[in-house]
Amino acid sequence: MNTTTAAxxxxxxxDAGTSQYxxxxxxxxxxxxxxxxxxxxxxxxxPTLLPNTADYVLGVINLRGxxxxxxxxxxxxxxxxxxxxxxxxxxxxxxxxxxRGRTIGMVxxxxxEVYNINDEMIMPSPDLGSTIxxxxxxxxxxxxxxxxxxLDIDYLINEGMLKDAGNSQE
Amino acid sequence: xxxxxxxSQFHEIFFEESREGLEAMESGLLNLNVGVPDPEVVNxxxxxxxxxxxxxxxxxxxxxxxxxxVLESILDEVRSRKRGVTQELxxxxxxxxxxxxxxxxxxxxxxxxxxxxxxxxxxxLENLPVEQQPKPAxxxxxxxxxxxxxxxxxxxxxxxxxxxALGNLFITPDFSRLPGIDKKEFDxxxxxxxxxxxxxxxxxxxxxxxxxxxxxxxxDLDINLSGERRQLVERRRRRDDESADALLExxxxxxxxxxxxxxxxxxxxxxxxxxLVISQxxxxxxxxDHDHDHDQTxxxxxxxELLEKNTWELQEQAMRIRMQSIxxxxxxxxxxxxxxxxxxxxxxxxxxxxxxxxxxxxxLEKINDPLVHLIRxxxxxxxxxxxxxxxxxxxxxxxxEISAAQEGGNIIIKIKDDGAGLDTGKILAxxxxxxxITGAEELSMSQIHNLIFLPGFSTVSKVSDVSGRGVGMDVVxxxxxxxxxxxxxxxEQGKGSAFTIKLPLTLAIMDGxxxxxxxxILIVPVxxxxxxxxxxxxxxxxxxxxxxxxxxxxxxxxLMRLDNVYGLSSDLKDITDGLLIxxxxxxxxxxxLADEIxxxxxxxxKSLEANFQQVSGLAGATVLGDGTVAMIIDVPGLIRHCKGIxxxxxxxxxxxxxxxxx
Numbered sequence: 148m149n150t151t152t153a154a155x156x157x158x159x160x161x162d163a164g165t166s167q168y169x170x171x172x173x174x175x176x177x178x179x180x181x182x183x184x185x186x187x188x189x190x191x192x193x194p195t196l197l198p199n200t201a202d203y204v205l206g207v208i209n210l211r212g213x214x215x216x217x218x219x220x221x222x223x224x225x226x227x228x229x230x231x232x233x234x235x236x237x238x239x240x241x242x243x244x245x246x247r248g249r250t251i252g253m254v255x256x257x258x259x260e261v262y263n264i265n266d267e268m269i270m271p272s273p274d275l276g277s278t279i280x281x282x283x284x285x286x287x288x289x290x291x292x293x294x295x296x297x298l299d300i301d302y303l304i305n306e307g308m309l310k311d312a313g314n315s316q317e
Numbered sequence: 318x319x320x321x322x323x324x325s326q327f328h329e330i331f332f333e334e335s336r337e338g339l340e341a342m343e344s345g346l347l348n349l350n351v352g353v354p355d356p357e358v359v360n361x362x363x364x365x366x367x368x369x370x371x372x373x374x375x376x377x378x379x380x381x382x383x384x385x386x387v388l389e390s391i392l393d394e395v396r397s398r399k400r401g402v403t404q405e406l407x408x409x410x411x412x413x414x415x416x417x418x419x420x421x422x423x424x425x426x427x428x429x430x431x432x433x434x435x436x437x438x439x440x441x442l443e444n445l446p447v448e449q450q451p452k453p454a455x456x457x458x459x460x461x462x463x464x465x466x467x468x469x470x471x472x473x474x475x476x477x478x479x480x481x482a483l484g485n486l487f488i489t490p491d492f493s494r495l496p497g498i499d500k501k502e503f504d505x506x507x508x509x510x511x512x513x514x515x516x517x518x519x520x521x522x523x524x525x526x527x528x529x530x531x532x533x534x535x536x537d538l539d540i541n542l543s544g545e546r547r548q549l550v551e552r553r554r555r556r557d558d559e560s561a562d563a564l565l566e567x568x569x570x571x572x573x574x575x576x577x578x579x580x581x582x583x584x585x586x587x588x589x590x591x592x593l594v595i596s597q598x599x600x601x602x603x604x605x606d607h608d609h610d611h612d613q614t615x616x617x618x619x620x621x622e623l624l625e626k627n628t629w630e631l632q633e634q635a636m637r638i639r640m641q642s643i644x645x646x647x648x649x650x651x652x653x654x655x656x657x658x659x660x661x662x663x664x665x666x667x668x669x670x671x672x673x674x675x676x677x678x679x680x681l682e683k684i685n686d687p688l689v690h691l692i693r694x695x696x697x698x699x700x701x702x703x704x705x706x707x708x709x710x711x712x713x714x715x716x717x718e719i720s721a722a723q724e725g726g727n728i729i730i731k732i733k734d735d736g737a738g739l740d741t742g743k744i745l746a747x748x749x750x751x752x753x754i755t756g757a758e759e760l761s762m763s764q765i766h767n768l769i770f771l772p773g774f775s776t777v778s779k780v781s782d783v784s785g786r787g788v789g790m791d792v793v794x795x796x797x798x799x800x801x802x803x804x805x806x807x808x809e810q811g812k813g814s815a816f817t818i819k820l821p822l823t824l825a826i827m828d829g830x831x832x833x834x835x836x837x838i839l840i841v842p843v844x845x846x847x848x849x850x851x852x853x854x855x856x857x858x859x860x861x862x863x864x865x866x867x868x869x870x871x872x873x874x875x876l877m878r879l880d881n882v883y884g885l886s887s888d889l890k891d892i893t894d895g896l897l898i899x900x901x902x903x904x905x906x907x908x909x910l911a912d913e914i915x916x917x918x919x920x921x922x923k924s925l926e927a928n929f930q931q932v933s934g935l936a937g938a939t940v941l942g943d944g945t946v947a948m949i950i951d952v953p954g955l956i957r958h959c960k961g962i963x964x965x966x967x968x969x970x971x972x973x974x975x976x977x978x979x
Contacts, residue, residue, distance in 0.1 A: 195946040196837055197925075198883035199933050207925070209940045212588035212595075216929040249928045309930060 165263040168288075170295055171238060171255040174226045178255075179262065179288070179297045184240045186250060188258055191235040203308070208252060210239065217252040218308055229256070242301045244309065251304055262295070264288050269297060283307055331372050332425050333577070338365040339421075340648060343414050346407055347651045354395065354402045356521060362410075363392040369417065381420050384435060387442050388413050398519055400447050409441050411652070455484065455518055456525060459539035461491070461511035466535045468506060477514070479528045484518025580678070583638050584927075587825065590635040591921040591940065597628045598942050636825060637675075643721045643728070644672035646685050650692055654717060657696040664714035665700045665734075667692075671721035676728050677823040683800055684730070684820065687793045691732045691816055692717065694790075699736030699814055709811065711735065726822055727802075733815040739808040741765045747774065766806050770794045798902045798953045800824065801844060825922055829939065829949065831915035832898065834879045835886045838947045839911070840920060840939060845952040847899040847906065849914055852892050864959075867908045869899055875959045876908040882934060882955065883948075887912055902953040909950070918942075922949060934958070 168179035194206030194217045203222035207214050217237060221228060237252040269286035283303040288295045345362040348355070370385035388410070394400035416438040423430045458480075462473060480486050491511035496503050503509075516525070522540060529538055604614070604621050647669050654667040676684075700706075700715035707713055718733045741762065748754045748768045760768075768774060772791040797804050802820035821827065821844075828843035856868040857876070865876040876897070880887035889895045889912055897908045920939040925932055936951035 195938070195948065196883075196885065197929075197932060198885070198935070198948070204929075207929070207938060207946050209944055209946050212592035212923075212940060214923040214925060214928065214938045214940070214946055216925075251928060 165265045168262050168264050170259040172257045173220055173255055177295045179295045180300045184300050186239045186241050189237045215250050215252050219254045240300055242304045244305050262290050331376050335369050335421055338369045339414055339418050341365045343652055344648050346410050351402055351404050359396050363396050366392055378424055387439055412438050456516045457541045458514040462508050462536040464507035466508045471532050480516055483520040484516055487515040489513040587635050590632045593628055594632055597625055639678050640675040641678050641681055643674050643676050647672045653692055663700050664703050665696055666716050668718045674721040674723055679824045680820055687796045690793050695734040699734035701737050728820050728822055730818040735813040738810040738813050739766055744768055766808055829920040830917050832911040833913040834911055835888055837885050840947055840949045845900040847901050849896055849898045852895055852897050854893055874906045874908050877959055878910045900952045902956055905956050907956050907959055
């Protein structure tokens with residue numbers, strides 16, 4: 148059911164041969180998500196607690212009248228927790244889930260850059276072992292000698308977060 | 318790929334429109350009288366089938382268009398009066414509607430159609446014996462020409478000759494207006510005669526009117542169905558005037574009257590409206606704070622007040638977009654009653670009123686199942702067999718009434734039958750047998766009646782095909798409670814039962830009581846609150862060392878500490894500092910322990926499912942005046958949850974089961 152966005156992606160790639168990725172930092176590592184999935188970037192605000200959910204679900208925020216859940220990517224990936232402060236940023240992304248768009252916020256350490264990345268530059272990721280399941284990683288790209296981990300955000304949120312986020316206490 | 322994408326968008330519209338077409342066909346068929354079909358209704362059914370056939374062909378659903386073609390040709394024969402309407406015909410046509418619906422569902426889901434099932438229906442369609450349209454009793458025509466008719470060059474005799482060409486014509490002249498020939502006012506060039514004509518013909522009213530077209534302005538003309546045919550039509554008219562009107566309305570005027578809009582767009586609009594209201598209240602606040610005796614401030618205040626008024630109105634109107642008439646649900650019920658009666662060998666009429674009452678779309682979707690269940694029950698358990706009814710001095714055919722009306726912020730749906738009523742003896746015996754009551758209690762009539770709402774209760778000893786499939790009245794009640802509504806029952810043995818359902822008009826807005834637990838603000842629906850009280854330690858006790866119960870007016874109710882339920886940290890040092898909010902759904906009560914009770918306000922309910930998923934214990938969230946999000950407590954859910962715990966801890970001790978005490 149993801150045809151609309153998929154079609155857009157294809158078009159874009161055909162036009163320029165590249166896609167744009169927004170990158171951000173998590174514990175010193177740089178991650179990228181396709182910019183077409185990103186709705187907006189917001190400063191940190193304390194979300195309202197959402198009881199009976201997984202620990203990486205920080206709560207919900209009010210996005211112009213819409214109630215949007217906020218996920219902590221560090222917690223989700225099992226990285227060391229830091230105190231979320233002024234520097235932390237919420238990246239609001241829109242993913243498609245069973246034919247319906249869902250808007251979700253992800254807390255990251257800081258936003259970095261927007262890069263044009265050609266498909267040919269994306270290398271398959273090696274076995275990443277324990278921390279991040281490699282299903283969530285689309286591939287790795289190297290820009291200015293830095294490695295960027297490109298995330299498959301649809302898969303990460305649908306399969307890796309929403310599926311087991313709720314009712315953890317039941 | 319782009320082409321595929323576009324087609325699939327149109328498919329959605331096709332499915333939606335076909336579904337509406339099928340509904341029009343179904344209600345048309347139910348309105349079709351055996352023997353004397355109303356041509357207008359036949360036309361509606363035919364048109365619906367015709368457009369489904371056309372559209373199915375266009376979109377490449379060949380199996381649907383092929384099947385509809387067979388259906389259409391039969392309808393065409395009915396339309397052109399080559400085929401009479403029999404009970405068998407109506408039955409098979411209704412089956413075909415079901416078949417079409419099934420094929421559409423399959424096409425929508427991309428599933429394989431069970432060809433045998435369709436072939437069977439198609440076969441019975443093709444093998445329908447052609448019953449000639451019975452000769453109708455005919456038309457009664459009352460024709461009184463104005464005196465000057467003959468001077469316009471018209472001759473009644475010619476009219477009669479043309480009428481005669483349509484069938485048998487019986488002419489009775491009416492001399493009543495003839496002045497005496499000897500009178501002075503008699504003018505030989507005037508026509509003083511009138512005629513009563515009886516035309517035995519299956520011609521339509523249009524054909525007759527056409528004959529009289531030239532003289533229409535020069536006479537009093539009254540054309541009526543005669544004899545039995547008229548009685549039948551009139552009876553039908555009287556009975557479902559409203560639904561017939563609605564049917565014609567939906568057949569004709571829908572395109573101009575409404576447009577199809579994606580529900581997401583409406584919800585976005587409503588969301589933004591909610592935001593606007595919040596911005597408005599912030600602005601109000603800012604202006605009020607700004608209380609200098611400036612001329613301009615006064616003017617500013619006026620503008621802000623005006624804006625406020627407009628904003629509220631705008632929000633109200635935006636909310637109304639989601640409202641739909643309850644007829645969408647009611648429409649399906651006549652078919653249900655008809656089918657039930659046929660399979661149970663009973664006779665019952667369904668009377669529908671108030672179908673135009675508007676309800677929120679979500680309420681509408683969720684009320685369907687409970688209503689179907691109640692109607693099933695009314696026909697299955699309520700209405701007696703014709704023989705029993707006759708013996709009881711009632712008309713052989715039973716009556717089930719369903720009505721809807723708006724009362725304030727609620728919609729009231731009443732379902733009434735004139736059947737046997739509830740058998741209190743049977744209910745009591747059953748409740749004892751199932752261990753729902755101990756047998757020692759003295760129960761009032763209404764308490765006995767309310768036992769049927771308890772889980773695991775069903776008086777029918779043998780599970781019939783119709784009701785009693787394990788889904789009982791408790792589920793009906795729970796569904797209605799979940800919608801924030803209530804259900805009441807009045808029944809008199811031998812006279813019938815009446816259920817009254819009260820539902821909120823919309824699920825999008827409710828009155829909320831803000832409470833505080835630690836740092837968090839939670840919202841309790843005001844409708845669910847019985848009262849709030851200070852905690853008294855002597856009334857508090859524990860069961861099995863775990864569950865806390867509180868004595869509230871001679872009744873033990875479970876107490877829930879909200880900080881535990883929701884994993885919050887309360888800042889109560891002692892339980893007596895807290896406040897207990899007694900809530901109830903239906904007949905079950907529970908106390909919620911909060912740190913503080915704040916203000917009451919109207920809140921717009923936002924679903925957590927939209928971007929996340931359902932969270933147990935929460936009915937949703939809302940955005941408060943300061944822009945922060947607050948959670949809405951799911952009272953029915955909590956009560957169910959806590960009942961589970963209480964039942965587990967007090968197994969065997971029925972005295973603690975809520976529901977018996979109230």
